[in-house]
Amino acid sequence: MNIGNRVRQLRRAKNMKIAELAEAIGVDAANISRLETGKQKQFTEQTLSRLADCLGVDIAELFTSDSKGNTVCKHSDMRKDSANVKDLFRIEILDVSASAGNGLIQGGDVIDVIHAIEYNKDKALAMFGGRPAAELKVINVRGDSMAPTIEP
Structure with a gap:
């Protein structure tokens, strides 16, 4: 699972819309959309930190799947x-x-x-x-x- 898919999964689990997440972390909704679709590949540490905080996870959890069976x-x-x-x-x-x-x-x-x-x-x-x-x-x-x- 890539970071975009993981962010989408976490956002949906919190019943958040893209616009709500974007507003909460101070970025444009288009940036969140590009992130989730894999069109944006580079992120600042500050953006990752805000995403993780808003979604209630550690930064590392943005890069890992919640599926533990694929080992x-x-x-x-x-x-x-x-x-x-x-x-x-x-x-x-x-x-x-x-x-x-x-x-x-x-x-x-x-x-x-x-x-x-x-x-x-x-x-x-x-x-x-x-x-x-x-x-x-x-x-x-x-x-x-x-x-x-x-x-x-």
């Missing part, structure tokens, strides 16, 4: 054993990309659609310094600015 682990052997499900450490992947170094070549890359990554809880807590999963998010970064330290 890689859904098709893995771990889901078959309910005891293992309790030991999962799930990190949401935000629907946003960043460019680093040479960056992303549009149309030249195959983009995998992943909604979350799930780790063994004990290993994840060690890997992420004891931080809870709710405090961690992942985004897709394409480019070579970390080469050769990190290679694809």
Whole structure:
């Protein structure tokens, strides 16, 4: 789910009209319409903050789906054993990309659609310094600015 679809979903859940949301955050209704239809791709931090506040969510929730069923682990052997499900450490992947170094070549890359990554809880807590999963998010970064330290 992209940010526009998520904003529309949250707005409708609050029974708000586009004009009401626009007025509440101080932008033109056409901007909200372009956001929801995917025609507007860039947003200021201030606009995202106002949107999140008005819709009653954290900024990160604007980039995530409320559907928890679309994960890689859904098709893995771990889901078959309910005891293992309790030991999962799930990190949401935000629907946003960043460019680093040479960056992303549009149309030249195959983009995998992943909604979350799930780790063994004990290993994840060690890997992420004891931080809870709710405090961690992942985004897709394409480019070579970390080469050769990190290679694809």
